[in-house]
Amino acid sequence: MLWRWTPTQIHTLEDLDAYVRTAQREQAEGTAIPFAIVERATGQAIGSTRLGHLALAHRRVEIGWTWLGRDDQRRAFNTQSKRLLLRYAFEHLGCIRVELRVDRLNGPSRAAIERLGAVEEATLRQHMMLPSGRRVDWVYYSILRDEWVDVEARLKARLARHARG
Numbered sequence: 001m002l003w004r005w006t007p008t009q010i011h012t013l014e015d016l017d018a019y020v021r022t023a024q025r026e027q028a029e030g031t032a033i034p035f036a037i038v039e040r041a042t043g044q045a046i047g048s049t050r051l052g053h054l055a056l057a058h059r060r061v062e063i064g065w066t067w068l069g070r071d072d073q074r075r076a077f078n079t080q081s082k083r084l085l086l087r088y089a090f091e092h093l094g095c096i097r098v099e100l101r102v103d104r105l106n107g108p109s110r111a112a113i114e115r116l117g118a119v120e121e122a123t124l125r126q127h128m129m130l131p132s133g134r135r136v137d138w139v140y141y142s143i144l145r146d147e148w149v150d151v152e153a154r155l156k157a158r159l160a161r162h163a164r165g
Helices: 013-029 077-092 107-116 145-164
Strands: 032-039 044-055 060-068 097-103 119-129 135-144
Touching (some): 013 044, 032 060, 032 077, 060 077, 077 097, 077 145, 097 107, 107 135, 107 145
16 A cells, blocks of 8 residues: 555545645745656656755754655666755755655555665654554654765666666
């Protein structure tokens, strides 16, 4: 189930419309920058991601709200979108810190974040309740500006291997 680990559950077109409206509202408020993930070869939207919890006075932002359609998971789209978001955060917005958070129980997403080179920092226990009533422990990760050159080199290498393979 695509939405198993997310606070926002999308099961209908109305749910998706509300999700997009929320992203647009947060963008208008200056607290988020939402993006569509588009497959260049087809021009088709295949997912979404966002820079959120913008705290530019403190030079930090959170990457998240990322989802891809089932057929596009486990491909290079997520790695490429994270590379572009990190570059934008560090090189355009001037951030010194980028945060990522994930449900403690979401092993695949935790592994993907760790493959980026993010450092696990803390777990916020029982921080949020999902519509199902389950309480979520959020695991926070970060990448600092000083780590960006090495992280970007690692991401470029992964993307090059994927292009060859």
